[in-house]
């Protein structure tokens with residue numbers, strides 16, 4: 001008891017120490033706010049008066065002050081979250097953030113009797129704050145001086161002796177957790193022994209209940225993740241890792257890091273491509289929590305084309321056709337062939353120079369063939385088609401040989417052209433014979449099985465043509481249709497549209513400040529939409545769940561990053577695309593010859609070992625020989641196996657299980673079913689509240705819940721050629737508890753364990 005009291009006293013004292021530091025930080029920030037407000041008023045009053053140098057300096061100051069204002073108005077849960085106590089460094093050089101730059105300790109930093117004095121203490125937070133003497137009160141987590149907070153380990157501690165995670169809310173420090181990187185040392189700070197509190201901030205973070213939005217991991221980024229986050233942005237950073245290894249989290253933190261490193265370079269925008277709208281809404285709060293809202297657009301792969309917001313999924317056989325790179329050839333033919341619609345006019349009749357002139361079907365066909373000869377986009381060929389029509393009509397008019405004088409001949413021709421091309425019958429004909437085609441119109445034309453059959457001859461087989469045409473007759477766009485629209489957009493060529501004028505914003509006069517201002521009322525989503533509408537290319541593209549992109553989707557994403565650097569994160573073992581080799585080929589095409597830097601993440605932070613072990617059985621079937629990531633914790637709670645009791649039905653059983661799990665966990669419960677049960681499953685859970693959701697297997701991508709019910713592994717596995725990998729995804733969504741519910745098709749044994757999950 002006395003020992004516990006002593007621990008509590010030390011803990012309280014250490015919390016007090018950090019509280020004092022946080023108070024000092026807030027005092028300093030308040031000073032900065034006053035300064036910022038003064039500067040902004042001053043700037044507004046004085047307008048743009050001054051020398052260019054002074055104006056640039058003033059803008060820079062206002063810019064920095066704007067950052068502070070923005071951050072503080074966001075009342076962060078843990079503005080200050082870390083601290084490292086370091087040995088003296090090899091040399092006495094300081095970096096721009098006021099910290100010593102040396103990574104290695106000085107030779108005499110540790111005395112022969114294994115004692116040492118702490119030479120430097122750094123606090124780490126979401127932004128950097130200097131005191132009035134330019135000494136660092138808080139180091140920005142992305143600054144080089146903060147790297148040892150994430151990188152140092154007992155095996156390779158560098159200068160770090162003690163690493164502390166501070167839990168705070170607003171202005172209040174709530175707790176501290178320490179890790180010793182040099183446990184063999186007896187270190188002192190200001191003459192007193194360095195106390196160590198608690199046992200592991202990471203475990204505390206992992207055990208917390210989940211909500212429907214992802215949290216940032218800024219206070220507990222692990223060393224192998226930090227290497228990826230801070231990797232130089234050259235060419236392609238390629239990251240592989242199993243479920244729960246933090247790929248999505250790392251990708252988001254990397255976006256924030258890149259912006260911090262070189263905001264100017266990324267003014268061209270960062271695009272994050274996510275597989276589903278569910279994953280977009282799950283992750284979109286992370287960047288604002290890291291203080292980054294501007295410049296990053298997070299978009300689902302079904303919403304990458306302006307105006308399309310597809311969420312429907314095609315059945316696997318259709319998705320397979322629509323995703324395949326064979327579609328490029330079909331679309332090329334369709335984009336040109338769609339001009340030749342059944343109701344296209346077969347005769348052009350005009351009156352010119354007092355004569356009736358006609359072009360008949362054969363002549364028209366020849367002209368069209370002639371114009372379409374090259375590879376230029378169809379819509380951009382309309383002026384050429386118009387000219388050839390006029391040429392043919394002029395030839396018929398007999399006026400061509402009337403003047404030998406070239407000037408008079410040219411005059412005659414130009415008055416002919418003007419007469420004809422303003423005639424209603426000519427204009428009407430041109431609109432009908434060479435209409436400006438939209439991608440959607442071509443897709444609609446492909447819904448006609450006969451026409452599609454012509455365009456797909458020797459590319460798709462008759463069964464594929466039938467299925468594709470049938471699916472295109474449904475009006476609702478599917479996720480896979482969006483990549484087809486994008487391809488058609490390129491094939492047709494976008495006619496120049498007038499740019500929307502941006503509303504006047506007085507803050508535009510202050511360079512760079514705009515994106516940081518807290519007064520803007522635009523949400524992250526609105527901003528992303530605006531950015532996407534204004535932009536067709538980005539400076540950096542991050543692809544999450546990259547294993548799922550089809551060849552056609554890779555082409556679409558590739559177009560948005562032709563000059564970009566890339567971060568690509570994925571796990572081949574979770575691929576829902578039936579032919580991973582084909583997708584990898586298209587990925588390589590999209591990324592071109594840029595050199596790749598590869599990283600691997602090896603630790604599963606999501607699933608307890610008990611769940612990870614079960615999922616590994618499916619992995620062994622789906623990808624024999626592929627290793628599972630190592631689970632970092634164990635809960636002692638084994639997965640539960642349930643079958644539908646005799647007098648009950650599936651719906652009732654699922655509902656009962658969901659209710660049971662809602663009692664068991666504080667956070668969310670996900671019920672994962674085969675895609676064709678998606679609609680009915682929502683009904684099974686009616687009235688249970690918003691902590692529980694039903695999801696189709698493909699929608700579960702990237703998400704996580706405190707507990708999950710996986711309904712009929714066999715149904716999920718049989719859904720598509722990639723079914724086993726989709727089942728692997730479904731089984732790896734839970735952070736605490738998992739129920740596997742079997743139907744007849746699963747052939748469960750007496751213990752309820754389905755065939756697929758037995759040893």
Ligand SMILES: Nc1ncnc2c1ncn2[C@@H]1O[C@H](COP(=O)(O)OP(=O)(O)OP(=O)(O)O)[C@@H](O)[C@H]1O
Nearest residue numbers: 217220221222243244245246247248249605606702
């Ligand atoms: N360093 C960390 N500290 C705390 N939590 C972490 C850390 N790394 C990952 N996590 C947590 O682990 C969970 C899984 O992370 P994430 O979703 O990024 O993994 P993933 O590799 O994308 O998984 P999947 O491939 O299954 O989609 C999340 O809850 C995330 O917050």
